Amino acid sequence: MENKTLASVRKPIKVLDGKVMLIVCIIIVAFLYAANIFGIFSSNTMRYLMKIFLYITMGEMWNLLSGFTGMTSLGNQTFIGLAGFTVAVATSTYNLPIWLGILIGLAIGVVVAFLLSFVLFRMRGMYFAIATWVIAEAICTAFKSWPYVNMGGGMSIKAKPYPKTPEIYLMALTLFVVAMIVVYLLLRTKTGLGLTAMRDDADAASSVGVNIFKSKLLVYVIAAGFTAIAGAIFFINKGTIYPDSGFNIDWTVSMVFIVIVGGIGTVSGPVVGAIVYVLLDEFLAHFPGWSNIILGAIAILVILFLPDGIMGTLQKKLHFEIFSQKRFSEHKKDIGKKAQLQ
């Protein structure tokens, strides 16, 4: 009985993924595309936005692994480095077009993720995290002594004509949009429902029939694929890649920062986190040496005072959720759009 009152005291959660949210998102995305076509943004703005799009994608993928599935990875840079080098090798060694380089990078990322899964999925929690990191470092070391990728000397990406900033911006924007749609839809599927259960208790999830290995594999491969493309685009923008830049743990550090600050386990969190991260990163570039210290301090403050991150705290305080993966027993009132999605 006491719980009955508890239930009535609790404010109902409003889910904002009905028509209004959809329209808002479409407008924002349409604007981002239109701005590119009509050349509204300066190339500096485009560079900022491009960075944001790529970091959102990487953050969403890390969040999908850690926040929704319970696989905290410290080795997503594996896929960034592999894809970056693939584009470099494809364009400079084999003179392939750049899009083909990206596709091969994607394929290599997915295949490597698939192969690694057989080793990695035997481990959980901290062991999984450390194993992913060790693998990334091992690949980095191997690349430094592999003549095929110019040892540690780095490679440059060559393409004729080399994609200009607006084109790279378009690639990044499209990747970000597709990544958001994939994450949202994945979480709405049966598998998506099982993921949250797995995160909370993998054994119990398995005992109610969730296929742990299959679900993990699906999520890991998706995360690897998108992270790989994001890495490829990043290095296309940069022009050169070294083992130390491609396989750097800093990639994962930024993903963790983005997800923790934005709100782990929320779809909107990494979007906010990535915007905060890129703006801070650009701003702090004026204070070389201090930037990591300040970023770290911010992360600690957020963990202490807003453990659910910016979006997580806002959602809890204001009782709403954007792109919620929640399932409700009644699906008429707030939910509207959801019934159609099923």
Added chain:
Amino acid sequence: MGNILTFEHVNAGYGRVQILHDLSFSVEEGEVYGVIGPNGCGKTTMFNALIGLIIPSSGKITFNGHDITKVKPAQRCQMGIGRTYQVPRPFEGMSVFENVLVAAVHGANHSEHDARKVALDALKLTELYEKREIPAGELTLLDRKRLEIARALGTEPKLLLLDEVAAGLTEAEVQDVMKMVANLKAAGYSIIWIEHVIQTMVESTDHLMCMAQGHELLIGDPRPVMESKVVEEVYLGVEEEDEE
């Protein structure tokens, strides 16, 4: 009625340590089958062999006419064996409803749309319906135990395994649990119930097995089993020290 489950001369253990010694028993369809025995007698090992966490070194386990001795746990769940955890393990970040929905979607292989009805029925049967939107992490112990059962029901089991659901509850709550088990039986589920709370075993079960040293010591109607000398010796003697 036929047997839903039989153990035939099952030997099993962990590594070289053999726990179950030539264990045989059978559970009839639609009955509540109680299992008692002192700590270390192999109840949990029997349970693990039944859900597939350990594979017997010899012997045969038949469920619903199929030999399941070597079938994987997830598959057993889909065949209709629903388990509960002794210490409840809800998915704390999900609502009560979502907890059961996961089971109905993955365990019973329903589409999410059909699973809703299954989940809501399970919640009604376990009296959690009113609390369905509460995060599972906020439930009381009794409600967590209810949720364990509701989640198992979500997988649409033929056989339901209850592992010490009455442990740690007050006397009034134990009554609630017994009422719930009676409802489950009336709804047609076959139930295996491992328990230390004697009252539940005497009053709620149709057959009672007392285990000792990995073997069935005595099987029969609950009252005669409870009152027999052998059971008193191995079980009740130890039970005194066991009191929590």
